[in-house]
Amino acid sequence: MTHDYFKNRMIDYLAGQLTCKAVTEAITDYLEGNLGLMDRIRFQMHLGLCRGCRRYLRQVRLTLCTVGTLPKDPIPPAVRDELLQRFRTWKARSQT
């Protein structure tokens, strides 16, 4: 019983140290691996106890995934041809 009491107090303490707002501001440092050991533990403790911040982290991850898979514009054939033409000019010049 005392063990649980202290454990719960500990969890409250560690999680309470970080507000949700602070989590949203530290999230990039967390994802970048820039948090020190103690901060990372506090961050993860908070996540474990806070559904809102778990969702927030998920949203950020999915945002990155979305940005990372944005389709690129295809290369216009005329642009490609022009560049290859430039290459030939360069080659001819550099070999003389």
Added chain:
Amino acid sequence: MEDVALLQALRKGDETAFAQLIDHYQASLQRLAMTFVSSHAVAEEVVQDTWIGVLEGIDRFEERSSLKTWIFRILTNQAKTRGMRERRNAPLSPLGYSTEEEPETPAVDPSRFHTAGYWVDHWKSLPRYWDDETPERLFLSKEGLAQIEKAISALPQTQRQVITLRDMEGLTAVEVCNILSIAETNQRVLLHRARSHVRRALEQYLDEGDAQS
């Protein structure tokens, strides 16, 4: 082809090696150039100048960075020169470089948190759960795609450059600092703001869509 093999072939004047480079990087370069200059046409010229720079410099490239980083750096330099010329010619150009730094904005709208009491600064209205298909669903509609593009192009210039290089191109923080000539701490702040802005825009779009359906 690997970077090393590609370089060797290119130095020997192998056209297929150059074609391969174009196919690999042209779209990325165009996208990056667009973050520096105001029009598609000027961006296209910057990219062309970049390729010339690559060819002219290929013998001097010392392979201290990856080929990609090196090419991107050439583009950045070309684009900066070009951007300065554009600004000089622009009517009523402001004195000096406009750093366009935005005032510090929080990652999340403060009204989403409790403002007083025991739960101060904890969620008042929880973020919604996004399922795994969220990105695909955004891409499915033209409007969703346009919204993402809009969110990114609305970012201040340097934020847009950082998110483009980090999250679209998948470069590391060190490479990005090298390409843009910015400090590590600055890169971190810019990345954080850019990502937060885009998440916010996507959230807004997704919530509006759900409210309508």
